[in-house]
Amino acid sequence: TRNPNHGDYTQLRVNAGTDEYQGVSIVAGRQLGERVSVRASYGASEANEFAPFAGQTTAVTRAPVEPGFSRETGAVEGRFRLTDKINLTAEATFSTVRASEGDSIYYHENTGYTLASYKGDLEADTDWGFVTLSAYRNESEIEYSFGTQDVTLTTLRLQDLFRIGTNDTVRLSLEFRQGETGSFPDPTNGDFGYETTAFSAMWNHKFSNAVDLTLAGRFDSVDWSRDGEPNPLLYPFAQADYDVSIEELSYNAALVWRPEFGGAVRLTAARGVQAPTMFDIGFTMPVNLGGFFVVASGNPAIEPSIVTNYEIAYDRALTPTMTLRAAVFFQETEGVKSQLGQAPDVLPPSTPVPTFLFDNRGDTQVAGVELTLAGRPANGWSWDANYTYKQVEDDMSLFPFYTPLNFEEATPSHIANGHLGWTDGRFTIDGYANYVSAINMPNQPVFGTITLDPIDSYIALSMRAGYEINDHFTVAVNAQNANFGNGEVTNTHHQTESRVWVSLSAGF
Incomplete structure (x- = not known):
């Protein structure tokens, strides 16, 4: 901008x-x-x-x-x-x-x-x-x-960024946030929402030209409430159950080392908090099955998901025209928040009618490696290529009875991308290739059987060619997923089709 x-x-x-x-x-x-x-x-x-x-x-x-x-x-x-x-x-x-x-x-x-x-x-x-x-x-x-x-969200934030000497930078922040929504989708259960007060701080210290450290932390205190009483003939929770307080700490840490042999080594660690959403806590929907009711309900007892991430990365220039980035990473999510599965979580007499709940459904972790090469040789050429390998392991509630989530099956193990470009005066052309390995993706109809449908591996080819007519006008031809024709199955929602378009840009 x-x-x-x-x-x-x-x-x-x-x-x-x-x-x-x-x-x-x-x-x-x-x-x-x-x-x-x-x-x-x-x-x-x-x-x-x-x-x-x-x-x-x-x-x-x-x-x-x-x-x-x-x-x-x-x-x-x-x-x-x-x-x-x-x-x-x-x-x-x-x-x-x-x-x-x-x-x-x-x-x-x-x-x-x-x-x-x-x-x-x-x-x-x-x-x-x-x-x-x-x-x-x-x-x-x-x-x-x-x-x-x-939904309305109102936020006030006060922040101060300052330096102490020449080697230390500090940022302090105070934030207040208020979110509100009406009873949803059943409109009779009272408005609900939350108020958040958050404190955060960041410190960057430069030990030397070769080493610097950044530490950042944030503390959130969230208070939920509901203005009305859910229908006791349908729902398992009373108004008082929505008076919930959540307090969590998140952080980021990064150490950068620039060794004498060249490049930069980055060590990062982070703890993130996926706070419950308005769906997770306040959703209320009765479903009439021919005179027999079941309920889909948010859950005021649901807890935040905690995401912990570690990464080691190395960046360096291999030649004056070529760069390398290599990284290994590990991420764990504890208490994965999930919407309802196919089996009710609570049955009468513990609740008025069979109830499907939003809830924490277990843990998942992913480990992987990422490699990227990029180059800008002579005569207007440029290129880059990257490859990512991921291995996912779930420890989740039984699929699909209690959760529609299955990260092990739905995450591709191999992703590769490539780009080749050329510029000559006013003319530019770029080609892109993307490879995604095979997966099995969940597919959920309305109150039907949740299935795992196979999605074959695929390669997508795209391109852009542009010409600067003069200093003010540019015309370009773009092709996205050019080899997909009338449809390639890449997910369980739609068939991704090829698209071609022409763009005319003007600047003054």
Whole structure:
């Protein structure tokens, strides 16, 4: 994103291609005097959706009316230089999207999103450091097949970044966050939400030109609550059960060593917290099975998932035109949060009706290695290639009865990417290849049998060729998944098709 303080500009792009794809975007920035600048952008696009995966019966029966995909976005930003050391930035954005998509539990949805955000940053260069006061609000309306969810998120943050001497940099931050939503999808159970207070700190120390260390930590205290009493004839939880407090610590640590023989060695360790979402805790949905009810319910007793990650990486230049990156990594997720499986978690008389719960379903871990080579030889050529190997081991609740998640089967062991590009004057051309090994991916219909469907390995080929007509206009031809034709099965939601489009860009 260009800063209009560095000069006025206007950029326009128009796209048109196969599958009725068409799109337009425009962004403009202007400087209004010495202390004020503004930037505005707008974009819109639409296209036919890919054909559904034949085994996903829900996707087949819910195939959207074309064009199935549409998106409209807009943003306006103002930057104000209040004094030589104080700046104010204000921003507002909106976005509307309609899309056919597979969700995190391998279920099909034709989803509509209406999003708006408002943000303000006040920055001051003071004797106590670079101080930033931020406030933002996100408003979301999400239309699912089973109901509409309205969510608001309001955040205030105060941050101070300062140096101690020449070798130490410190960042301190205090944040307050409030999230609210209506009862969903059953609208009768009272609004619910949370309030979060978080403290964070970061310290970077430069021991020498060869060694530096970065440590960062964050403590979150979250308080959940519900305003109404869920129907006691259906749901297993009372209003008081939603008065839940969660306190967790997360951290990041990175040590960088630049040895005399060249390159840089990076040792990193991190502990992340996947906090329960509004779905995980507050979801309430009764299902009428011909006069007999069952319930799908969030779970106020669900706990955060804890993600621990370790990595050792080495970067160096092999020659003046070639670089190498090699890394080994290990990641473990404890208490994986999962939506409901096929078997009820609680039965009468412990609950009014059979109840399917969101809950923690076990642990999973992945270990792997990543290798990347990149080069920029003479005569306008450039290339890069990378390969990743992953080995996943699950210790989860029984699939598919208590969880639709199966990371061992659904994670490809081998992923490889390659790119070759050439530039000559005003002409550029780039080719891309992507390989993904075979997997078995879960497939979930509505209250049907969750299956593991085989997805064969595949290679996807893409390219872009562009020509700068002059200093203001560029035309490009793009082909994505060019070898897929009318459909290649890459997941259990849709068949990925090849797409070709032409773009015309103008800049002033």
